[in-house]
Every structure is written in C-alpha cells, then in structure tokens.
Amino acid sequence: xxxxxxxKDRHWDNVITSTEDTLRQxxxxxxxxxAVSDRxxxxxxxxxxxxxxxxxxxxxxxxxxxxxxxTGSRWIPAAFWAxxxxxxxxxxxxxxxxxxxxxxLQVADLDTYFExxxxxxxxxxxxxxxxVRWATVRPRVASILKAAAVSLAPLPRVYEWEIxxxxxxxxxxxxYLRLLAKLLRGGADGAPEVNGEKGGTSAADSSP
Numbered sequence: 001x002x003x004x005x006x007x008k009d010r011h012w013d014n015v016i017t018s019t020e021d022t023l024r025q026x027x028x029x030x031x032x033x034x035a036v037s038d039r040x041x042x043x044x045x046x047x048x049x050x051x052x053x054x055x056x057x058x059x060x061x062x063x064x065x066x067x068x069x070x071t072g073s074r075w076i077p078a079a080f081w082a083x084x085x086x087x088x089x090x091x092x093x094x095x096x097x098x099x100x101x102x103x104x105l106q107v108a109d110l111d112t113y114f115e116x117x118x119x120x121x122x123x124x125x126x127x128x129x130x131x132v133r134w135a136t137v138r139p140r141v142a143s144i145l146k147a148a149a150v151s152l153a154p155l156p157r158v159y160e161w162e163i164x165x166x167x168x169x170x171x172x173x174x175x176y177l178r179l180l181a182k183l184l185r186g187g188a189d190g191a192p193e194v195n196g197e198k199g200g201t202s203a204a205d206s207s208p
Contacts, residue, residue: 012181020174021133027166028130028137030158031117033144036106037157039113043102051095055088107145110138 062084066077106113114134121127 016177016181023166023170025137027163029141030163032113032141034157035113035117040103044099047095047099107142110141
C-alpha cells in the first residue's frame with residue numbers, strides 16, 4: 001500500500017530515467033549511423049574517382065587520336081564513340097551495383113561499427129550495459145539505414161559537437177533534474193550540495 005501511495009512521488013524519477021535512457025540510445029544511434037555513413041561516403045568517392053579515371057583517360061587519348069591523326073572513314077569514330085558510350089554506361093551500372101552491394105554488407109555488419117565506436121569503454125571499463133542497450137538500439141539503426149534505400153552515403157549525420165552536447169546533457173542536466181525530483185519528493189535535507197551549499201531550500205537556490 002505504501003508503494004502504491006508513493007507512485008505519484010516516483011513519477012518524475014521514472015520520467016527522468018526514461019529521458020536519460022532515450023538520450024543514451026539517441027547517442028548510440030548517432031555514433032553508429034554516422035560511422036556507417038562516413039565509411040560509405042569514402043567508398044563512393046573512391047568508386048567515382050577510379051571509375052572516372054578509368055573512363056576519362058582512354059577517352060582523352062581516343063579524342064586526340066581521332067581528331068588530330070585519324071584520316072580514314074568518318075563512320076569509324078562515330079562507331080567508336082557509340083561503343084564507348086555503351087561501355088561507359090555498363091561500367092557505371094556495374095559500379096552502382098558494387099556500391100549497393102557494399103552498402104548492404106555494411107548494414108549487415110553493424111556490430112563491428114558498434115565495437116569500434118565504443119572500443120575505449122570495452123578496454124577500460126565494464127561496458128556490459130552498452131551491449132544490453134545495443135541489443136535494443138541495433139534494430140532501430142538498421143531500420144533507419146534501410147529506409148534510405150537509394151543510398152546511405154548522403155544520409156544526414158549528427159556531428160561530433162552535437163554528440164558532445166548529448167554527453168553534457170547526460171552529465172549535468174540529468175543530474176540536476178534528479179535533484180529537482182528529490183526536492184519535489186520532500187527529500188531536501190538529503191539533497192546533494194551544489195556549489196558548496198546544501199540543495200534543498202528551493203530549486204532556484206540549487207541551480208548551477
């Protein structure tokens with residue numbers, strides 16, 4: 001009966017805990033999806049560079065030879081360029097298929113990106129809670145990436161400074177919200193100190 005009567009007092013604690021968990025999940029989604037997007041962007045740039053180089057250099061050489069030195073029938077250059085255009089189209093389709101296949105492989109290998117993004121925590125601290133959270137977040141990350149069906153490379157990413165703001169919110173704002181919730185419960189006497197003073201007189205007195 002006492003626990004039931006305390007349910008209203010525990011409400012804000014539950015809300016704050018839910019908010020903290022949501023922020024940590026958002027942070028994980030941003031880190032992993034951003035790492036995948038960066039890897040795909042590099043792969044796309046490499047494919048475009050080498051494909052353009054492989055098609056552009058022969059085209060320049062052929063243009064110089066056919067325009068400056070060719071003295072034979074005029075239909076041969078036209079046939080060559082028609083053939084070259086068809087070959088370029090085929091190579092472009094092949095590169096697109098290669099990039100799409102590479103993209104699917106990265107989405108299927110999200111665990112590797114998670115391990116790399118949180119490698120420091122696995123080395124220096126016990127990070128089993130991260131693995132538990134990842135089990136919840138992984139389907140969401142996969143859904144987000146699969147929803148961008150055309151290409152993941154231009155997928156908007158969350159920048160590092162924005163992720164650091166999430167860290168700051170988790171370290172400072174969540175703590176402050178828990179302090180306010182404790183004050184609302186009437187536990188002012190046991191509230192932590194803020195700037196060297198006991199929190200508990202009012203929320204304004206304890207604000208950072």
